[in-house]
Amino acid sequence: MPAPLDPSPKFAEYARPERLVSTAWLAEQIAAGTTDLVVVESDEDVLLYETGHIPGAVKVDWHTDLLHPVVRDYLDGAGFAALLGSRGIGRDTTVVLYGDKNNWWAAYSAWVFTLFGHEDVRLLDGGRNLWVAEGRELTTDVPAPTAADYPVVERDDVTYRAFKEDVLAHLGHGPLVDIRSPQEYTGERLHIPDYPEEGVLRGGHIPSARNVPWATAVAEDGTYKPRAELEAIYRDGGLGLRPDDDVITYCRIGERSSHTWFALRHLLGLPNVRNYDGSWTEWGNAVRVPIATGPDPS
């Protein structure tokens, strides 16, 4: 039985209001002891959860838990079942994800959960930063959830995930949204400054991709902008995306673009949005794929 919805008027305007929850709502649910709701922290910083987290929250580390240990891919159905089961999450459990860096990795985890068809995945609007900024409770107590029986589900790599071959076939047929900083987009910079080894051999962007940095979608406090503002950015008057468009988002490794994928898919309700998780670390190193440089899309 899913947890109740957050009735915030801001969320009611989104295409899928059930995909976001507010910090106030979450605090209420925790206080009320709502059952079959599991809060999951997913951070870029592997140690942040240990310094303090939302009471009752379990940790899912994107790098050690969600990725295959050898191949550049995600864990398989059996691995996902074991992971979620160990965190006390059943197939019908409401999952509320939150994390650092404006929910980049929380959105990434939400996207991976979606590949496995987990139905009730929500993001805490504003993420960890907002929870902390509001002075809400943190604890270092690590919960020991009762293991749940999670079914083995085959990952769907078609509906919401794009591979390099899909992007090549997509060129000239549908819009691409590049989520990186303008300097990465033009090719002036090969990597973001603190992550030198994620550098690539070629700079620039996928031809025809339009550059809308991820931060465009959020307000000062890290919460998603209201629907009307998102419409102005991504739909008419902005990127011009239409409901019948087949859209692909990408960034460097797929985490920032998951944040935008979430906005396009759930908040604006575009039905066909795929995230290209290979992103620029794959494209900029691939042999003989087309690349555009400079501020223009093509």
Place this chain on the structure above:
Amino acid sequence: MSVDEVGGVLGEIRDEFLAVGERERLQLLLELSRELPELPERYAASPALLERVEECQSPVRAFAEVEADGVHFYATAPQEAPTTRGFASILAQGLTGLTPEQVLAVPDDYPMMLGLARAVSPLRLGGMAGMLGRAKRQVREQLAEGA
């Protein structure tokens, strides 16, 4: 300098990491993150030392100074970046007090010797390598200025 030849505090820290299992290594890094010293007063009020990195949102700054009693390594990183603070703390404890020549002799891949490659992700270790590289460059520049 080979892996086995890293001595002093850096060698001790490496040995502590390698002596325990992977989960405990993260706990050790967390403990080290709590030991990162505050910046000295003369730097604490220098906003120019804080470098804003637009994409990662963490104002991280690390720098080395050659002083009469040897090298000092200073770093600042926000509380919400404990991994970065842990790596900075290792360097603050391991580099401070060394001679400039000893700092320059620290292997560039020291971060890879801590047995954290699977627990922390290579990109974070690259960040620590970046801090070490920056410290070495600054030591080199100060030696050149003083020459």
